[in-house]
Amino acid sequence: DAGVIQSPRHEVTEMGQEVTLRCKPISGHNSLFWYRQTMMRGLELLIYFNNNVPIDDSGMPEDRFSAKMPNASFSTLKIQPSEPRDSAVYFCASSDLGGGKNIQYFGAGTRLSVL
């Protein structure tokens, strides 16, 4: 299994630009999670989906952030417009909702720098 795949691995952009982060969950997993990690705040859950449906987006910082999951094998997290304070590592994780163990597997992350 290839694991959770995220792209791009690194993104450097200028303030005001649109940023789109992509995630492919592990095949067969039906839950997908977007996290943001910074030194100050640690790992924060932004939003998660079960069976492609958003369940909890209370962690999304503000309207500039949006996430979609059009099908079971793909999700995007979009920031528009981006700001320097959005600089962080963004992780996507997936799990098997029916698996009983609730173990999440993480992608390698996207390191975002907004200048």
Next chain:
Amino acid sequence: RKEVEQDPGPFNVPEGATVAFNCTYSNSASQSFFWYRQDCRKEPKLLMSVYSSGNEDGRFTAQLNRASQYISLLIRDSKLSDSATYLCVVNPLLTGGGNKLTFGTGTQLKVEL
């Protein structure tokens, strides 16, 4: 009070030492507990699940105390390769889309020669 609290460390220990981390959680209804490990500039990875009866995996032992709402991780005979940040993780709910996990901010371990 934070949902999951950990001592950030760092814990600096010599190779071969035994080291223990504790973590407390605030939601008494929490159902699942885990330790994840995160290496520098890498993603978190599951180290082990934590069961009420306690569980062991090689040099690693995890314990859960529901009455006091804390979880522990013991590492025996520590190796240089154990140097990492250890994240305490709690699943606060059992049903209703409750597969959300809450992560502690992590305890940093540095094993030295």
